[in-house]
Each structure stands twice: as structure tokens, then as C-alpha cells.
Amino acid sequence: MSLASMAVTFSETLLDAPGPKGLLKGTLLTPNSKPNAVVLIVPGSGPTDRDGNNPLGVNASSYRLLAEGLASKGFATLRIDKRGMFGSTMAIEDANAVTISDYVDDVRTWVKVLRSKIQTPCIWVLGHSEGGLVALASAPEDDVCGLVLVATPGRPMGEVLRGQLKANPANKLLLKQALPIIDALEHKQRVDTTNMNPALQNLFNPAVQGFLINAFSYNPSQLISILSKPVLVLQGQRDLQVGEADARQLKAANPQASLVILPNMNHVMKEVTSDDLKANITSYTEPTLPLAPGLIDSIGEFLVYNSSFSEK
Known part of the structure; x- marks a missing residue:
């Protein structure tokens, strides 16, 4: 209605x-x-x-x-x-x-x-x-x-994001880069996305890393x-x-x-x-x-x- x-x-x-x-x-x-x-x-x-x-x-x-x-x-x-x-x-x-x-x-x-x-x-x-x-x-x-x-x-959002990435078989090649990035953000450390896979550059855009660091806490x-x-x-x-x-x-x-x-x-x-x-x-x-x-x-x-x- x-x-x-x-x-x-x-x-x-x-x-x-x-x-x-x-x-x-x-x-x-x-x-x-x-x-x-x-x-x-x-x-x-x-x-x-x-x-x-x-x-x-x-x-x-x-x-x-x-x-x-x-x-x-x-x-x-x-x-x-x-x-x-x-x-x-x-x-x-x-x-x-x-x-x-x-x-x-x-x-x-x-x-x-x-x-x-x-x-x-x-x-x-x-x-x-x-x-x-x-x-x-x-x-x-x-x-x-x-x-x-x-x-x-x-669970904390970092754990949720890890789980979502691992659950999709298409992300297998991304995990080697993605998981250490999540770890770094959980420890309140920003990461350089310059040489990352384009999909990860969007997900972990430097502009949103401050938000992610806060949200993961x-x-x-x-x-x-x-x-x-x-x-x-x-x-x-x-x-x-x-x-x-x-x-x-x-x-x-x-x-x-x-x-x-x-x-x-x-x-x-x-x-x-x-x-x-x-x-x-x-x-x-x-x-x-x-x-x-x-x-x-x-x-x-x-x-x-x-x-x-x-x-x-």
C-alpha cells in the first residue's frame, strides 16, 4: 500500500x-x-x-x-x-x-x-x-x-568484513591483500592503497579509512x-x-x-x-x-x- x-x-x-x-x-x-x-x-x-x-x-x-x-x-x-x-x-x-x-x-x-x-x-x-x-x-x-x-x-565490523570477503569464492585472490588491511585498520593504522587491486582501492579508499578505523573499534x-x-x-x-x-x-x-x-x-x-x-x-x-x-x-x-x- x-x-x-x-x-x-x-x-x-x-x-x-x-x-x-x-x-x-x-x-x-x-x-x-x-x-x-x-x-x-x-x-x-x-x-x-x-x-x-x-x-x-x-x-x-x-x-x-x-x-x-x-x-x-x-x-x-x-x-x-x-x-x-x-x-x-x-x-x-x-x-x-x-x-x-x-x-x-x-x-x-x-x-x-x-x-x-x-x-x-x-x-x-x-x-x-x-x-x-x-x-x-x-x-x-x-x-x-x-x-x-x-x-x-x-561482532565488530572488521570481523564481519573478513567473513563477507571469505564467504565469496570470487574474492579468493583478494584475501592476501585484504586481510592485512583489515588487521591494520583494527590497530588504528591507515594503509596505502596505491598498488592494491582496484576493487580493494574502492573498499579501503583513504577517504573512508578514518570511518573504518572508528567503526572497527x-x-x-x-x-x-x-x-x-x-x-x-x-x-x-x-x-x-x-x-x-x-x-x-x-x-x-x-x-x-x-x-x-x-x-x-x-x-x-x-x-x-x-x-x-x-x-x-x-x-x-x-x-x-x-x-x-x-x-x-x-x-x-x-x-x-x-x-x-x-x-x-
């Missing part, structure tokens, strides 16, 4: 928040009745926009569909453009000159904006993929009632282990980028967390009903393909149950 057909029930408002050099931008979607809670959707890695699309080949509109689905359950959502990208381009001069810590600062800023716009006892942070790491690092914020982690790694399992707030860990078994083992690692680190495994959900939260690799990847470019069954219901039930305990 599109926003156009739901215009009578839901309201869409463009919001902005102060950034380092200019404004951050986002879209607030609210049910016309008083929302049960507000969910801040934090996007995943790379140039991913507030709708969940990416000019590098992702056009699934997963975050827009997520916002619409949650609004149908009575929840307001704010989906955002990352610092330096898309609507938030003016917030910083160089979109590559960011860290996870910067994104955490932006989450805190958006939480304050939401507090001023909506009278609600609860603001929840939903992080997708890398956004889950940002959400975990943002969780100590007083006004954050809890987290929803979708397709979020349970975070351990999601360690972050979740110290949280006393409610956490929902949601993982799809058709995910080609983050595995079920990551979700179970997060759950093991915080036994109080809720864990939901959805058998037919892939990394962009779409329904994939077979092991067909082509069908899985094709779903990344299909904005009309619905989200995986059980996703919206699982989030909604978790929020309703836990928001009732978080009201002040």
Missing part, C-alpha cells in the same frame, strides 16, 4: 535538526490518532537514504515501507538522511569525514527534536545493519526507551551486554550479509533481549521464499515487494508490551 492511498489515515511532515555545518533532514510519519510511541529509524551503511535506497544498487524502499507498516499499527516514525548525504548534504562538507560517534551525536539531536514535536513517553531507536551499531552506541541517551536491532552484526556484543533497557533483536534467515549467528550472539550477550528469527526475511527486510540467490538480490531493487511477514507484527508487539512499562 502506498502513502498516497493512506493519506487519510497518516500524516507526513518534513523535519530538520541542527547539524555541524547545516541542517539534518528527515521525514516524520504519524498516525492521525495519538501515537503509541515514536520510532527513530537509523539507516545502514554507505550512501543509504531515509527511504532505505542507495545509488549503488538498492531501491527496495525498505525504511519507507517499515514506516508505513508501523504507522498502520499506531506508531509514529522518523526516518532520516545521514549526515552529509541526500537531504542532509549541508550538515557537513565531506560525507566521508564522519565516524560512528558522529552518527550517535545525530541520533541524540533527533531524539531531542522528537521530544519537542511529539508528546510521547517513549522514543525507540530502530537500527538496521550498521545502523544497529549506531543504535547500540546511542542507547544510554536518557530519552531512549529501548532498541530494535534489525540485521545487526553481533566498536563491539556490538559488548555494547548490548551492558544495556538494561528493552532490546528486540530481529534477524532474517535469508540474509546474505548478516547471519543468524550474529543475532544469537547478541542475544547471548544480553539474555534479557527479545530475539525473533524470521525464516523468509533477507537483509533489506523483504520476503524471499527460497535459497535462489538471484531472487534474493533482485528483491533489493523492488520497492513494491512487501516486507517479510511477521516483521511489522513482531516490532509492534514488542513496542506495545515494553512501552507500557516505560511510561513515566
Whole structure:
């Protein structure tokens, strides 16, 4: 169902928040009745926009569909453009000159904006993929009632990247160069990419090495282990980028967390009903393909149950 057909029930408002050099931008979607809670959707890695699309080949509109689905359950959502990208381009001069810590600062800023716009006892942070790491690092914020982690790694990003490179047989010849680079970045050492394979020159571009060094320093399992707030860990078994083992690692680190495994959900939260690799990847470019069954219901039930305990 599109926003156009739901215009009578839901309201869409463009919001902005102060950034380092200019404004951050986002879209607030609210049910016309008083929302049960507000969910801040934090996007995943790379140039991913507030709708969940990416000019590098992702056009699934997963975050827009997520916002619409949650609004149908009575929840307001704010989906955002990352610092330096898309609507938030003016917030910083160089979109590559960011860290996870910067994104955490932006989450805190958006939480304050939401507090001023909506009278609600609860603001929840939903992080997708890398956004889950940002959400975990943002969780100590007083006004954050809890987290929803979708397709979020349970290991440091350096380990995740190693695993992704090793999992693809086509990368066999790259590993001899790639693995020492990851090791160096984990030890906060920049690397010279001049004589590297072109594929690695792009992956480890000097412009993003500062970000990678910072990102590699975070351990999601360690972050979740110290949280006393409610956490929902949601993982799809058709995910080609983050595995079920990551979700179970997060759950093991915080036994109080809720864990939901959805058998037919892939990394962009779409329904994939077979092991067909082509069908899985094709779903990344299909904005009309619905989200995986059980996703919206699982989030909604978790929020309703836990928001009732978080009201002040």
C-alpha cells in the first residue's frame, strides 16, 4: 500500500535538526490518532537514504515501507538522511569525514527534536545493519526507551568484513591483500592503497579509512551486554550479509533481549521464499515487494508490551 492511498489515515511532515555545518533532514510519519510511541529509524551503511535506497544498487524502499507498516499499527516514525548525504548534504562538507560517534551525536539531536514535536513517553531507536551499531552506541541517551536491532552484526565490523570477503569464492585472490588491511585498520593504522587491486582501492579508499578505523573499534556484543533497557533483536534467515549467528550472539550477550528469527526475511527486510540467490538480490531493487511477514507484527508487539512499562 502506498502513502498516497493512506493519506487519510497518516500524516507526513518534513523535519530538520541542527547539524555541524547545516541542517539534518528527515521525514516524520504519524498516525492521525495519538501515537503509541515514536520510532527513530537509523539507516545502514554507505550512501543509504531515509527511504532505505542507495545509488549503488538498492531501491527496495525498505525504511519507507517499515514506516508505513508501523504507522498502520499506531506508531509514529522518523526516518532520516545521514549526515552529509541526500537531504542532509549541508550538515557537513565531506560525507566521508564522519565516524560512528558522529552518527550517535545525530541520533541524540533527533531524539531531542522528537521530544519537542511529539508528546510521547517513549522514543525507540530502530537500527538496521550498521545502523544497529549506531543504535547500540546511542542507547544510554536518557530519552531512549529501548532498541530494535534489525540485521545487526553481533561482532565488530572488521570481523564481519573478513567473513563477507571469505564467504565469496570470487574474492579468493583478494584475501592476501585484504586481510592485512583489515588487521591494520583494527590497530588504528591507515594503509596505502596505491598498488592494491582496484576493487580493494574502492573498499579501503583513504577517504573512508578514518570511518573504518572508528567503526572497527566498536563491539556490538559488548555494547548490548551492558544495556538494561528493552532490546528486540530481529534477524532474517535469508540474509546474505548478516547471519543468524550474529543475532544469537547478541542475544547471548544480553539474555534479557527479545530475539525473533524470521525464516523468509533477507537483509533489506523483504520476503524471499527460497535459497535462489538471484531472487534474493533482485528483491533489493523492488520497492513494491512487501516486507517479510511477521516483521511489522513482531516490532509492534514488542513496542506495545515494553512501552507500557516505560511510561513515566
